[in-house]
Amino acid sequence: MTLPADEKLPLTSHLEELRKRLIHVFVALGIGFTLCYMFKDWLFFVVTRPLIAVMPKNSFMIFTSLPEAFFTYMKISFFSSLILTSPYILYEIWKFVSPGLYPKEKRYVLPFVFFSTLLFAGGVLFGYFIALPPAFKFFVSFSSDFLKPMVSMREYLSLALKFLLAFGLCFELPVFVFFLTKVGVVNARMLSSQRRYAILIIFIVAAVLTPSPDAVSQILMALPLMVLYEVSILVSRLAGRKRRGTLEETGNEIDRKEEEEDIPETPKAE
16 A cells, blocks of 8 residues: 555655755754864874774874874864764654654654664774774784884774774664665565575674774674674564554555545535
8 A cells, every 4th residue: 555646745855855954964063073173182082092002102103294183183073073963963864764654653753863873872882992902902913122003193093983983883783674674675584584694794794894804803893793683683573563553554544535535425405
């Protein structure tokens, strides 16, 4: 059962709505960037702490071009702003997709924003405290009396921020599965039957995204993704049940409206 054609928005309306939401997101990022840049020194210390903790004594970071340090602080401030404003960004994403949802599904805005933010922040924190330290320890272990690490700010920042962002996005897997189930792309039975292939893909992704080639770092990334995949199956099963119930209720409502339209009007008594 499909929605009536007159309830569908034209393409121009979707593009206008997208432009509106993007403007809101950019304004929020700009405000967050300004606030984060005021604390750029503290944020730089936080981001570099996993590396500083494992570097030998009297080691330091370097920058090889004049604007490198400036752009490093800019990138840290932008990444921090992305985390700080993530609840509002997720809310704007929900407002953009909500016109395509059924009325009962639109009330999921608070759970969506809360759990999406929680999962994204959890992925970033997991990467920062659990995955990055052993990876950097592995790389620094090759230093010796004749070989000292002199890490570039730009290279370290590019590696660390990409790694943390990848963890944050990977932890959004249950949310992605929820929406894919809602639109009918996947279901719990499909995810369960393809579990062996999913595990293989998870280890391939972990091998590509982890900054170090050692098995410990790859396992540290693969294990939470495997747990999240099992959680996604439960989420898909729950979303599938609610989707069937919503489709039935919507279909009955549309049928009821069609029946009312087919009933001829009785002439009024003079």
